[in-house]
Amino acid sequence: MHLTAHIRRRKEENEILLMTHIVVGYPSLEASYDLVGTMVESGVDLMELQIPFSEPIADGPVILRANQDALAAGATVDRCLAFAGRVAADFAIPFVFMTYYNILYKRGVASFARATARAGLHGAIVPDLPPEEGAAYLEAMGAEGLDPILIFAPTSSERRMAYLARHAGGFVYCVARKGVTGAETAFGESLEDYLDRCRRHTDLPLAVGFGVRRKTDVDFLRGRADIAVVGTETIRALDRGGLAEVGRFLGALR
């Protein structure tokens, strides 16, 4: 089933969906596998698998360090692809890749898209690749039946949002605020206005990420977006108290 259809179906049971993010290979590939298991058991609706990169410019200190540790622990792109194939086969929720463009570029964009499809993933988020630079990527994803998930930002103009919406697939990732991942976000009126603006430009489901930390944040997004994205906070939970803490944290979010 396509990503958008899957999201709509899950929405019939839940007003707000949860998407979590992991850095593949942090702290190890085996630990990542167990982490996916815990997240699925906690009722997560879909997941981002980040293939680590040495220069993750959109990520804050927590995810940055996880990228470095994963690389140091041997998370090559081949191993990440194999890992993705394994979790997609073993767990019944949709997975998408998140990584930076150089990872795709070095492998060959078409080859990366083929490997993504073969692994059973539904799409990818490439935060440093705007569509005007990514014609080959959009085409390769389309050819494999994969969704290129694009990003709206609070600084995106109306024209820019309209342009992005024309190329987006699956859902749109709305960055909640300026800055990088892992910092505090004010869930208030200006976020509401921004999400209204996002909604006007696309019929695709809206995911909201950057700074979602607690139940009140997720509650705020009910009725205003479709998916709450939790990234950095699950790494903090993992570092704090292992899988049990991740399970407790996610269980209390919704």
Added chain:
Amino acid sequence: MPEILQTTFEELRAAFDRARRDPAFWQAYVALMANYAGRPTPLTFAPNLTAHFGGARIFIKREDLNHTGAHKANNVMGQGLLVQRMGKTRVIAETGAGQHGVATATMAARFGLECTIYMGAVDVARQRPNVFWMQRLGAEVVPVEAGSRILKDAINEAFRDWVTRMDTTHYVLGTACGPHPFPEMVSYFQSIIGSEAREQILAQTGRLPERVYACVGGGSNALGLFQAFMDDPVALVGVEAGGHGPSSGRHAARLAWPDASVGVAQGYKTFFLQNEDGQMRETHSVAAGLDYIGVSPILAHLKTAGRVRFEAATDQEVIAALALTMRKEGLVPALESAHAFVQAFKEAPTLGREAAIIINQSGRADKDIFTVADAFDDPQWRAFIQEKAAAYRSAT
């Protein structure tokens, strides 16, 4: 580049295009550089080095005489004028050796801007004198603990700041790398080097040089010199950091040697020193300012087009060239600039006496006294530092 910065880049491109079309802007820039930074810098004939090598006449473009001691000031003051036009109140910059950081802190002080400099923790440790000056000039210096804790990591951190505070802040990128319009804009301000040098060599010798040499880190001093000679029958030679030598894995030669491959990172496409997965590798050079994974996309293009030849100089060759230049001419090129001297010294004897060559002395080494003293392994200097440390210790 992340979506969040698209609008910021649109504004920057528009501001730069408007400034470039306005003749008053370049005039204001040239006047500022004359009255504040000491331009035009001289083109110095080096009679002793010329006699020593017995070939081409050696001329040296003296970017070391810019205020703050390097060509970096050209770019920084230019971007400072642009910041004034854009009405922003804060500047940020990355720095490796500290040269670009000091230049940016200087510009910020002059123009009354808030200033934050990102510097890899490794570089903070090895370039303390520059950290001292940046702080005295009123800048906040943030040591970057991420990644390899060097220049590339400082660039990432500056981008992370920019995506948070782009409304008030301009990122003064220090070299001809990064997303459009930076490579073009930095080259534009640095072109003042070549346009002066071309006039000066014609006035002094009545002819064009045979070859011109510049070191290449990101590539800004090289592009600054080369642009003026692009349409002339002049060989353009860029010299990269050969570190411990080819096949050592410890160097920063992206174009001279075959270790780099094309990639996309830090917002631009060029040759990067990276592994087969696209992860960036560790680099090395005795010159912190050349110790970088990527190179200007404009230079990568000029290499592919066959217009610029690239060579690399090893750490050892660089120290020897620096020693010779000090003794023969009383000039003290920065370790970065000394890379260009190495290659020029190799080629000068093979050219006729009627030929002239230009070497870009992009900066001066006297403020890098700690690094140079270590490079020369000077025992008396070491003893002095130990005494000084002992005195500080007993005072506390």
